[in-house]
Amino acid sequence: SKRIKTLSVSRPIVYGNTATKLGDNRPPNAPVEHTHMWTIFVRGPQGEDLSYFIKRVVFKLHDTYPNPTRTVEAPPFELTETGWGEFEINIKIHFIDDANEKMLNFYHHLRLHPYYDTNRQLIKSETNQVETEKAVNSEVQSIFFDEIVFNEPNEQFFKILMST
Ligand code: SLL
Numbered sequence: 001s002k003r004i005k006t007l008s009v010s011r012p013i014v015y016g017n018t019a020t021k022l023g024d025n026r027p028p029n030a031p032v033e034h035t036h037m038w039t040i041f042v043r044g045p046q047g048e049d050l051s052y053f054i055k056r057v058v059f060k061l062h063d064t065y066p067n068p069t070r071t072v073e074a075p076p077f078e079l080t081e082t083g084w085g086e087f088e089i090n091i092k093i094h095f096i097d098d099a100n101e102k103m104l105n106f107y108h109h110l111r112l113h114p115y116y117d118t119n120r121q122l123i124k125s126e127t128n129q130v131e132t133e134k135a136v137n138s139e140v141q142s143i144f145f146d147e148i149v150f151n152e153p154n155e156q157f158f159k160i161l162m163s164t
Pocket of ligand 1: 031062064065066082083085087
């Protein structure tokens with residue numbers, strides 16, 4: 001019987017956010033109630049430029065932001081903002097026209113606060129104030145390693161995917 005050959009090509013991606021507390025280094029236009037600066041991004045695992053197959057990335061922020069739909073048309077596919085709260089960011093990855101692929105649509109929970117162990121933090125604050133301070137002031141990261149799987153890509157897109 002005839003075997004159906006299926007081909008799929010996967011490409012690793014990394015997405016997520018970093019965040020730091022705003023100290024005295026506030027951006028001049030940051031509203032007073034904003035406590036953090038954060039960056040949301042989509043990139044390759046080694047910071048590779050993925051624009052050979054990604055056309056644009058749309059980040060939909062919480063409605064408390066002005067113009068909450070932020071479109072990034074060129075690499076790096078990232079967005080830096082200030083704010084006060086955590087929320088779900090909707091990420092839409094649009095692929096190049098040659099791909100003829102549906103966009104990828106998913107959510108990332110913007111993380112501003114470290115989820116450290118409460119007990120450990122208590123012990124630390126009793127014994128080592130400096131270390132606690134350092135942990136609290138350090139950059140928070142919420143980063144996911146994943147892969148995009150293209151099932152039966154068309155010939156042209158297959159060539160493009162294989163070229164890099
Ligand atoms: C919360 N459910 O209550 C969440 C909403 C909204 C965050 C967080 C600033 C927007 C702006 C901002 O950080 N919004 O004023 O530019 O925690």
